[in-house]
Amino acid sequence: MAIVGVLALQGSFNEHIAALRRLGVKGVEIKKPEQLQNVTSLIIPGGESTTMAKLAEYHNLFPALREFVKIGRPVWGTCAGLIFLADKAIGQKIGGQQLVGGLDCTVHRNFFGSQIQSFEAEVLAPELASKEGGPETFRGVFIRAPAILEVGPEVQVLADYPVPSNSLLSLDPSIESAKENVEEQSKVIVAVRQGNILATAFHPELTADTRWHSYFIKMANENEEEASSSIVPIEVNISYNQKQLSDLPVFQ
Numbered sequence: 431m432a433i434v435g436v437l438a439l440q441g442s443f444n445e446h447i448a449a450l451r452r453l454g455v456k457g458v459e460i461k462k463p464e465q466l467q468n469v470t471s472l473i474i475p476g477g478e479s480t481t482m483a484k485l486a487e488y489h490n491l492f493p494a495l496r497e498f499v500k501i502g503r504p505v506w507g508t509c510a511g512l513i514f515l516a517d518k519a520i521g522q523k524i525g526g527q528q529l530v531g532g533l534d535c536t537v538h539r540n541f542f543g544s545q546i547q548s549f550e551a552e553v554l555a556p557e558l559a560s561k562e563g564g565p566e567t568f569r570g571v572f573i574r575a576p577a578i579l580e581v582g583p584e585v586q587v588l589a590d591y592p593v594p595s596n597s598l599l600s601l602d603p604s605i606e607s608a609k610e611n612v613e614e615q616s617k618v619i620v621a622v623r624q625g626n627i628l629a630t631a632f633h634p635e636l637t638a639d640t641r642w643h644s645y646f647i648k649m650a651n652e653n654e655e656e657a658s659s660s661i662v663p664i665e666v667n668i669s670y671n672q673k674q675l676s677d678l679p680v681f682q
Contacts, residue, residue, distance in 0.1 A: 432650065435460040435469035437495075439485040441477020441510060445635040449643045463494035471650040472498060474530075476509030476573065476633050479539065483514070483527035492528055499532040499627065504650045506628040508635065513537055513576055515629050520579075533627050534582030541577035541618060548573040553620060553632065555589040561648070562641040569639060570620065570632035577631055578619035589621035589630075626653060 434450055436443045438459035447457035457473070460466060472495075486492055499505055499515070507515040514530045521539040542549070553570040570591070581587065593616055620631040628649060634642035 432471070432654065433458055433469050434647070434650065435466060435472040437461075437472065437474045437482075437486075437491075437511070439477075439489070439491075440482050441475040442508075442633060442635050443473075443475045445633075446473050446475050446508075446643075449635050449640050450647075452640055453643055453647065455643075455647055462489060463491055466494050466498050470654060471504040471646070472506070473646070474505065474507040474511030474514050475635065476511060479510035479513045480522075480527050482510055483529075487528055492530065495530045496532070499530060502626045502653065504626045504628070504646065504653050505532075506630075506646045506649075507533075508630050508633055509573065509575060512578070512629040512631055513539055515627055516578075519576075533622070533624055533629055534585055535578050535619075535622065535624075535629075536580040537576045537578050539576050540574055541579075542572055542575045545574050548575070551591065553589050553591055555621065557586075557588045558641055558645055562644050564639070564641055568634070568641065569637050571634075571636045572620075572632050573636075575620075575631050578622060578629075581619060581622060582624075585622050585624045587619050587622055589619075590617045591620045592617045623649075 434455055434457045436446045436457045436459060438461050443459060447459070450457035458465075458469065460469065460472065466472070486495070505515065507513070513519050515533040516529060516535050516537040517531045517533060518536045519527075519529060519539055520536065521541070550569060550571050552567040554566060555568045556566050558568060559566040568589070577591075622629050626649070628646055630642065
């Protein structure tokens with residue numbers, strides 16, 4: 431059985447490993463560059479992106495992570511992981527942070543506000559429902575969450591979220607065109623796929639719904655099948671469960 435790596439510097443890596451386990455898939459912690467040689471796909475979890483970046487820099491992980499993405503290995507970033515994978519991030523702390531890159535998008539680091547402005551909401555995700563079954567909405571857990579403001583032509587938008595015009599936060603002046611676009615559409619992008627990269631602004635690992643994890647595992651299967659016809663696909667046990675965690679407020 432193939433093994434999925436989960437970057438385990440900080441954040442919700444244990445929750446991702448538990449979600450993979452519920453699908454019958456083994457997840458292993460990745461803390462050092464050489465450990466990436468033992469896995470064929472990787473999840474970069476949510477957490478505090480600046481802290482994660484400092485730890486990744488300390489352990490000299492950035493070159494190996496960039497190479498992992500560059501050679502086409504499947505990688506999924508949730509929340510802080512999305513920020514890591516973006517080619518450009520705004521709204522960063524003074525001094526900024528290193529990015530892995532590879533995802534052609536501009537992300538606003540804390541678009542939805544601070545920790546106390548975290549929320550849960552039903553997110554429309556028809557592509558997920560079409561591939562994994564279940565309802566067309568997914569319960570998104572947004573914790574000091576980012577949002578994607580612009581995407582390149584090769585990026586597939588999997589989910590967006592409506593934003594009331596009076597709730598938009600101040601954006602970087604350098605991306606005024608994106609601000610106008612967001613205001614006109616009254617929505618921001620919260621889930622995308624570009625080739626081997628999957629990214630979500632919310633935390634699927636904090637819900638009982640494992641469909642996003644199943645979706646990513648199938649991405650990994652597709653990648654392995656293209657690499658070698660001898661690879662046996664990972665078998666996953668999909669059991670959609672409506673049970674949710676204690677509700678956070680709905681963003682409105």
